Amino acid sequence: MDSALIPKGVRRCSIGQFALFVGVVGVVLLWGVFAMLLCWIKGLNQTNMNDYYGFALWIWADLAVIALGGGAFFTGFLRYIIGKDELKNIINYAVLIGFICYSSALLILAIDIGQPLRGWFIFWHANVHSMLTEVAFCLSCYFGVLTIEYLPLILENRQLDKVPFFHNLSHNLHEVMAVFAATGAFLSFFHQGSLGGVAGVLFGRPFAYREGIFIWPWTFFLFTWSAAACGPCFTIMITRLTEKITRKTLVKQNVVELLAKISGWMLLTYTIAKIIDTWYWAAVSAPAGGFWLMDFYSNNPLYGPWILITEVLICGALPACILITKSGRKNPFTLMIAAVLAVIGVSLNRWVMVLQVMAVPVMSFDKWVMYSPSWQEVATTILPVAYGVILIAISHRYLPIFPQERELNPIEN
Amino acid sequence: MFPFIFEWMWDMSHVVFMGGLWYALTIIGLGMTYCILKAAVDTAQGKGSHHHE
Amino acid sequence: MKKEHSKAKKYGMVIDLDKCTGCGACMVACMAENNVPFKKDESNKLDSITWLRVFKLTNGKSFPDADTCYLPRPCMHCEGEHGHAPCVSVCPATATDYSHETGIVSQIYTRCFGCRYCMAACPYHARYFNWWDPVWPEGMEKLLNPNVSVRMRGVVEKCSFCFHRYQAAKEKAYYEGRQELEEDEYQTACTQACPAGAITFGDLNNPKHAVYELKKDKNAFRLLERLGTNPKVYYISTRKWVRQAGDNYLEGYETEGKVKKHR
Ligand code: SF4
Ligand code: SF4
Numbered sequence: 001m002d003s004a005l006i007p008k009g010v011r012r013c014s015i016g017q018f019a020l021f022v023g024v025v026g027v028v029l030l031w032g033v034f035a036m037l038l039c040w041i042k043g044l045n046q047t048n049m050n051d052y053y054g055f056a057l058w059i060w061a062d063l064a065v066i067a068l069g070g071g072a073f074f075t076g077f078l079r080y081i082i083g084k085d086e087l088k089n090i091i092n093y094a095v096l097i098g099f100i101c102y103s104s105a106l107l108i109l110a111i112d113i114g115q116p117l118r119g120w121f122i123f124w125h126a127n128v129h130s131m132l133t134e135v136a137f138c139l140s141c142y143f144g145v146l147t148i149e150y151l152p153l154i155l156e157n158r159q160l161d162k163v164p165f166f167h168n169l170s171h172n173l174h175e176v177m178a179v180f181a182a183t184g185a186f187l188s189f190f191h192q193g194s195l196g197g198v199a200g201v202l203f204g205r206p207f208a209y210r211e212g213i214f215i216w217p218w219t220f221f222l223f224t225w226s227a228a229a230c231g232p233c234f235t236i237m238i239t240r241l242t243e244k245i246t247r248k249t250l251v252k253q254n255v256v257e258l259l260a261k262i263s264g265w266m267l268l269t270y271t272i273a274k275i276i277d278t279w280y281w282a283a284v285s286a287p288a289g290g291f292w293l294m295d296f297y298s299n300n301p302l303y304g305p306w307i308l309i310t311e312v313l314i315c316g317a318l319p320a321c322i323l324i325t326k327s328g329r330k331n332p333f334t335l336m337i338a339a340v341l342a343v344i345g346v347s348l349n350r351w352v353m354v355l356q357v358m359a360v361p362v363m364s365f366d367k368w369v370m371y372s373p374s375w376q377e378v379a380t381t382i383l384p385v386a387y388g389v390i391l392i393a394i395s396h397r398y399l400p401i402f403p404q405e406r407e408l409n410p411i412e413n
Numbered sequence: 414m415f416p417f418i419f420e421w422m423w424d425m426s427h428v429v430f431m432g433g434l435w436y437a438l439t440i441i442g443l444g445m446t447y448c449i450l451k452a453a454v455d456t457a458q459g460k461g462s463h464h465h466e
Numbered sequence: 467m468k469k470e471h472s473k474a475k476k477y478g479m480v481i482d483l484d485k486c487t488g489c490g491a492c493m494v495a496c497m498a499e500n501n502v503p504f505k506k507d508e509s510n511k512l513d514s515i516t517w518l519r520v521f522k523l524t525n526g527k528s529f530p531d532a533d534t535c536y537l538p539r540p541c542m543h544c545e546g547e548h549g550h551a552p553c554v555s556v557c558p559a560t561a562t563d564y565s566h567e568t569g570i571v572s573q574i575y576t577r578c579f580g581c582r583y584c585m586a587a588c589p590y591h592a593r594y595f596n597w598w599d600p601v602w603p604e605g606m607e608k609l610l611n612p613n614v615s616v617r618m619r620g621v622v623e624k625c626s627f628c629f630h631r632y633q634a635a636k637e638k639a640y641y642e643g644r645q646e647l648e649e650d651e652y653q654t655a656c657t658q659a660c661p662a663g664a665i666t667f668g669d670l671n672n673p674k675h676a677v678y679e680l681k682k683d684k685n686a687f688r689l690l691e692r693l694g695t696n697p698k699v700y701y702i703s704t705r706k707w708v709r710q711a712g713d714n715y716l717e718g719y720e721t722e723g724k725v726k727k728h729r
Contacts, residue, residue, distance in 0.1 A: 043619045044580075045597040050512035054582030054595060114580020114595065114620025121559040121579045123414050128430040129550075132558040132583050137434050144441055164461035169452035171461070176444055183440050190433075204552035204589035204693055290692055290714025362589035363689060364711045365523045365537070369512065420560060 005159055005398045009406045011248075012397050025389045032383025035376040039111050048374040053358045057373040058112040061381045063195050063350035065101040065108075066139070067223070068343065070231025072098025072146060073181075073188035077228075078262065080181040089255045092401045093242075094235045095149045100391055102143045104384030109136075111380055129215075131197035138191030145184040149177065153399050189224055196223025199353040206289030207296050208357040210281060218277050219353065225273065229266035230346035232259050233319070233339040240336055242396065248409050250402040257329045260339070264323025267342055271316035278312065296360055300368040303356050311352065315345025476545075476569035477627055478670040478698035479657070480680040481538055483708055485664035486520075488536030493518050495659030496540075499628060501610045503600030503617070515594040517541070517625040518656055525707045535708045538665070540656065541592040541625035542689065542697030543571045552695055553584035553593065562622075569670075569698055570627050578621040585622060589690055590697075593624045627667075628654040649675045670698060687712045 001015045012018070039046050049056045075094040079087040110116050122136045155161065155170035173180075193216065199208040200217030210217040236256055243250050282293035297305045319338035322328035329335055361367050373381075395401055414431070421427065455461060496502065496518040508514050523535040544551035549564035551571055561578035564571050585593040599619040602610070610616065613630040617623050635651040649668050657667040668675030680686065681700045687709050688697045703709055 043598065044595070045513075045619075049595075050510075050597075051515075051585065051591060051594050052512055054585035054593075112581070114582070114622075115578070115618075118559075118577075118579035121561075121577060122581070124418065125420060125559045125561070125577060126414050126430075127555075127558055127560040128426045129555050130558040130583070132556065132581060134430070136558060141434070141437050141441065148441070148445060164459075165452055165456045167461035168455040169448060172448040172451045172455070176448060179440065179444050183437055183444075187437055198583070201556065202552065202587050204587055204690070204695055206693065287716055288692070290690075290716055292716060295714075358586065362693075362714075363591075364714055365521055366591070 002398075005157065007158055007398070007400045009411060011409065011411055018393070018397060022390055022393055025386050025393075028382060029386035029390065032379045032386060035379035036107075036111055036383060038376055039380065040116060044114055046374060046376040048371060048377065050369075050371075052369040053355075053371045055354050055358055056371055057355075057377045057381055058108050060351050060354045061384075062105045062108050062112070063354060064347045065384065066105050066192065066195060067227040067346045067350060068231055068234040069098040069101025069105070070188065070192060070227030071233075071235035072101075072149075072231070073142070073184050074228040074231050075235065075259065076149070076181040077185040078259075080178040081185065084258065084262075086255050086258055089402070089404050090235065090239065090251050090259060092153055092403070093239055093251075094232070095146060096153070096392065096395055096401060097235055097238055097388075098231075099143075099146045099150045100384070100388040102139065102146055104388065105139065106143060107384060108380070131194045131201055134194035135191050135198065138187045138194065142184055142187040142191060145180050145187065148173065148180050149184070152177075153395070153401065156400055157398050188227075192224040192227040193220035196220045196353070199357055202357070205357055205360070205362060206286050206291050207360040208353065209285060209289065210277065211285060222270070222274060222277060225266065225270045226346050226349060229263055229270045230342045232263040233267075233342035236260060236263070237336070237339040237343055238392075240332075240339070242392065246396070248405065250405050250408065252404055252408065253330075255404075256335070260323050260329045260335055263342070264320055264329070264338075267316065268320035268324055271312060271320055274312055274316065278308070296356070300359065301370060303359060307348070307352060307356070311345055311348045315341045315348060319345070473671065474566055474569075475672070476670040476698060477632075477652075477668070478543065478569065478677055478681070478700065479540065479627075479654075480666045480677045480683075480686065480700040480702060482664045482666075483535055483537060483701050483703040484705070485662045486536045486538060486660075487662055488520055488522065488534075489661065490520055491659045491661055492538055492656035492665065493520060495655040496625070499611055499614070499655035500626070501600075501614050501616045502623075503596065503598070503602075505598065513595075513597050515596070515623065517592075517594070517623070519591075523708065523711050533705065533707065535703065535705065535711075537701065537708075537711075538656070539590060539592065539689070540627075540699060541571060542590055542695065542699045543569060543625075543627060545569060545696040545698060546694065547696070552587040552589065556583045556587045558583065568629075568632065570629055570632070571624075572629065573622065573624055573626065575615065575617045575621050575623065580620040580622065582622060589693060589695065593622050595622050596620060631655075685709065689713070 006012050071094045075087055075091050078084045079091050110119060113119055122133060126133045152170035152173040155166045160166050196219035197217055200210040200212065200219030202208045210219050212218045212220060236259060239251055239256065286293060297303055297308070319341040322334050322338035328338065355371070359368055359370065415421065493516060497504070500517060502515050502517055505514055518538055518540045521537045521539055523537055525533045527533065545564070546552065549566055551564050554562050554564045554571060558581060559577055559579055561574045562571060562584055580595065582595055585595060596617050596619045600616055613634065631654070632652050635647050639647055639651070654667050657665040666676050666680055668677040670677050670681060672678055680702065683702050685704050686700045686702050688700055689712050692713050701712060
């Protein structure tokens with residue numbers, strides 16, 4: 001029925017099957033939209049946030065999707081600036097995933113603020129000393145860049161491409177894509193970093209506070225670095241997942257391996273930096289504020305040393321070691337394990353830098369406060385996932401996302 | 414964000430921060446303008462129309 | 467905009483914890499003075515607004531050594547380093563500001579868009595979010611203080627050191643052709659309400675004000691001094707355990723009352 005829209009020379013499931021899939025995910029999406037409307041209409045009393053937890057699940061989700069969306073800027077950087085040409089076979093998907101992650105982040109922010117209609121104040125009355133201002137600016141600009149990177153892909157749809165103007169536009173966009181990619185990398189460096197800075201500058205919170213250079217705390221660099229390391233892992237993970245669902249190989253193994261290898265080295269160096277940072281913080285910064293390391297990890301039902309070990313060793317050092325060894329990358333199973341661990345690791349790091357920061361008491365007579373999200377918060381956090389799945393499904397069906405698909409899955413006759 | 418908003422100050426922080434922002438925005442804007450204009454010119458010259466499937 | 471003649475002020479408080487009985491009159495006065503909204507059911511303290519909150523401290527010992535102390539906690543109007551209070555430097559929309567003229571950390575309700583970053587930054591939990599729109603019991607809106615704007619849902623609020631009283635006093639002084647305020651012309655509601663006289667308020671820079679000497683008391687301390695927040699609310703207690711509760715002390719790192727690191 002929609003065969004005229006489907007790229008030439010590839011096989012897609014029937015429209016009925018596709019509609020059913022999108023319909024099922026669409027129900028989840030609607031649930032999220034309902035919760036979102038509740039939050040907008042009735043206000044943030046719909047959440048379980050409180051005056052101890054001004055930042056909670058949403059801000060975590062925001063930081064996490066942005067870190068995971070980091071695959072777009074880093075792959076773009078490798079492809080266009082460093083010149084790793086093979087990556088052209090995965091860059092489209094990295095861009096699409098990035099686009100989904102960033103649009104989700106912006107949506108979540110729009111739900112999270114108490115006065116959404118005043119959201120533009122952050123630009124208009126910008127306080128240039130605030131990390132959040134930097135985040136808002138770079139995030140919005142970079143989202144613009146991602147849209148520009150996604151646009152030629154849409155224009156390459158079989159029917160749209162027939163329009164000469166669109167054909168020319170997408171051709172021209174491809175030609176100057178390096179400029180956009182470079183701008184995107186520049187913007188990403190700053191907003192990924194500033195998101196780390198958001199917690200790192202809180203000198204009233206010894207759990208979060210870090211020294212640094214100039215105006216940037218160490219977390220600034222750690223966040224950029226970890227996003228560059230783990231973002232590509234997320235791209236790999238989603239690519240593999242897509243291949244499982246579509247029952248096709250979409251990207252050649254050598255492309256994935258190249259990305260995995262670079263990712264692995266990034267992750268290894270990041271983990272080393274993170275260990276040094278943690279050590280310095282535990283030995284110098286935190287005691288200067290009056291805290292031993294264990295003060296942050298005891299006397300509460302959830303946050304124990306396990307979280308540090310999981311984040312740094314199990315989800316940092318371990319996947320890094322797998323990814324930098326040839327056999328680890330070659331084996332699809334260990335590769336997948338490593339990618340998943342890295343994704344969990346970076347998400348856990350963002351959780352710690354948001355939620356645990358709020359949980360740790362600072363005044364000696366204050367106490368640990370725990371938090372669990374309301375269903376509205378959960379639904380609005382799942383909303384972007386459903387939206388992402390649908391956008392990927394539609395894009396995959398109608399757009400030539402994977403340049404190697406035709407070659408890898410030849411259609412007989 | 415703009416020098417004409419009352420709280421704007423011509424200090425280092427504003428110049429560096431907003432300078433970086435406007436620099437990025439200019440590149441994005443110019444890049445897009447170039448692509449669109451060139452596509453219009455190309456189309457007028459008849460490029461892309463022979464592109465049959 | 468610095469006025470030519472009036473010297474920069476630094477309004478602050480000194481609270482004598484040995485005098486405080488924990489009666490809560492200051493909290494009530496503050497709520498009434500500043501039109502602070504309240505909920506029908508106030509049992510969940512985690513989302514109710516108390517610009518001034520009285521904490522109960524215990525020394526953790528059992529009878530006969532058990533001891534209790536009540537500690538009123540307004541906003542500390544932190545000066546940080548050169549006015550970079552924890553909350554001020556983080557606000558992306560410049561909705562909270564440090565006044566170098568008065569030392570007061572302001573909150574601009576109409577500009578705050580509710581990102582709550584400032585709440586994350588404040589270690590004293592002095593900032594509160596309006597999770598609901600304020601609802602006043604029938605007829606009570608007639609009793610609201612006309613000098614203080616009520617706040618809408620979705621913005622953050624906190625103690626302002628009754629800034630509207632400062633403005634009113636300034637206006638009056640200006641009308642009478644004076645530049646300077648007398649100590650008793652500008653006092654916060656909590657200071658005046660405290661039946662035990664535990665709270666003293668004034669210009670910490672002005673030798674004629676009582677706080678000037680009080681803050682130098684050998685038993686004076688501030689909360690979490692070591693973090694570099696540089697608060698303008700001082701506490702006094704002759705009890706050592708109370709003074710020690712003011713900050714986090716690690717063995718071998720700090721001795722009481724000495725601040726090694728000042729950011
Ligand atoms: S006590 Fe909290 S709200 Fe008040 S100035 Fe200090 S950091 Fe800001
Ligand atoms: S909640 Fe309001 S005052 Fe606080 S940082 Fe955000 S905009 Fe500024």
